[in-house]
Amino acid sequence: MAKPLQVVVVTPEATILEQEAEFVALPLYDGEIGIAPLHSPLIGRLGYGEMRIKTAAKTLHYYIDGGFVQVVDDVVSVLTNKAVLASKLDIAVAQAQLNSAMTKPVNTPELLAIRDRIVAQARAQIHVAKVASKA
Structure with missing residues (x-):
């Protein structure tokens, strides 16, 4: 089995999340993308919408307010204006x-x-x- 993804979510104020994940779904400016381990490198422009982070135990839901995503070597770096846990909306x-x-x-x-x-x-x-x- 491939090693898990490392997900890092950063806003201008703070690092919101640093966690391992099996899968991440993100809202791009022009659609949605799913990222699993061994994904090819990419840089994408984020839109407004739901980020889902699937771990072994649960799936986390966040609202993402634009920004950028970078995927390199199983590290998913999300730079966004705002990331809010969906249950807090x-x-x-x-x-x-x-x-x-x-x-x-x-x-x-x-x-x-x-x-x-x-x-x-x-x-x-x-x-x-x-x-x-x-x-």
Whole structure:
């Protein structure tokens, strides 16, 4: 059997997680990627969504807020703006952020981009919280 992955999740504030894993699923900017031991090296741009870390004992669910992932020699390094354990997400807060963003006027391309980012983040948080609550 191949040696396990080493997963490191870092935000600007702190190292959130350093753990061995059997499998990691991450939200890329343009889809989802699964990483198992012996994965080829890569660098990818992260999107907003769920990171799943499967260990021998359980599966951890996190909300990831963009950033980058690097895979080299069975080490998965995740650099993100925010990583929150899915059980700590509040659906009501995310829904309020979504509703607020949808009511803001957008009359410039910059305001439209900001609104779209907030909407994507809120929708991803709601999705991750719902999926994790069923797991």
